[in-house]
Every structure is written in C-alpha cells, then in structure tokens.
Amino acid sequence: xxxxxxxxxxxxxxxxxxxxxxxxxxxxxxxxxxxxxxxxxxxxxxxxxxxxxxxxxxxxxxxxxxxxxxxxxxxxxxxxxxxxxxxxxxxxxxxxxxxxxxxxxxxxxxxxxxxxxxxxxxxxxxxxxxxxxxxxxxxxxxxxxxxxx
Numbered sequence: 001x002x003x004x005x006x007x008x009x010x011x012x013x014x015x016x017x018x019x020x021x022x023x024x025x026x027x028x029x030x031x032x033x034x035x036x037x038x039x040x041x042x043x044x045x046x047x048x049x050x051x052x053x054x055x056x057x058x059x060x061x062x063x064x065x066x067x068x069x070x071x072x073x074x075x076x077x078x079x080x081x082x083x084x085x086x087x088x089x090x091x092x093x094x095x096x097x098x099x100x101x102x103x104x105x106x107x108x109x110x111x112x113x114x115x116x117x118x119x120x121x122x123x124x125x126x127x128x129x130x131x132x133x134x135x136x137x138x139x140x141x142x143x144x145x146x147x148x149x
Contacts, residue, residue, distance in 0.1 A: 003076055011074035020113045026051045029114045031105020031121070038102055100129075 027033050028051055036045030072078055101107050104125045106114065111129065114122030 003074055008074040019109060020116075023110050023113050029110045029117075029122075034101065034105045034107070034110075096132075100125075 023029050026047070028048065033045060033048060036043065037048035039045075066072065066078065097107070104111075104121075106122060106125045108129060111122050111125045115126045
C-alpha cells in the first residue's frame, strides 16, 4: 500500500473514531466513573480496571501483529520508543498526569471526546492540558538552546 497523506488521515480518523466510540460505550468519558475507581475507601467502581485490562490486551495483540509486519499501514516505518530511561521528567510528568486525572476525573482521550460533545468542564480541562503542553514545549526549547549554546 502506498502511504499518502490521505491514507494517513483516513487511518487516523478511523482509529480516533473507534477510540472515541470505545470510550463512550465503556462510560469512561464520565468523570464519575474515574473518580469512582479512585475512591477505593468508599463506593469503589472497578469498571475502569476492566476497561484498562481490555485495552492492554488489545494493545498487546496489536504489538504482536505489528512486529510481524515490515511497515505499518499508514507510514513508511514504525516509530518504536527510543527512550527507556525512567528519569525525573518522566516521574514529574506521571505525577502531574495523576494529579490532574484525580482532580478532574479526565485523562486526555476521554477529555477530548467529552469536550467535542460540548461538556464545559471537559473543555476547561482540555484548555488547561493544552496550556501545559505549550509550556512544556517552550521550556524544552529553552533547555535545548541552553545546552547547545
């Protein structure tokens, strides 16, 4: 298959739509589901754990299939993770992600799906998430400039 911008866009659209439908069907776009999972001392809702296990199983299967292929469907090569080091920026980012998830009840995927439906809380969360991404990108550029100059 020839990789074109159109084929990439179609694969991305299909994958995003499938992900969004999965989040909606599983109820994971509702912050109450996430917060119910995090409330281990109260009225605990284990459904998020089952959704996560199903996602990990699907991903593991996809990795097995991908490793057997020479190239992905919509790219010329695979882009496997190159960094495997657990360092301070990774741990800081993971901690911030967890705090944001616990406070807002959203993680990025469900927040985007909920924001697209007009949920004002999700829109505010996505705006804050984008602000964080922009801030990190700006500081990362400063770090690179300081090291090289």
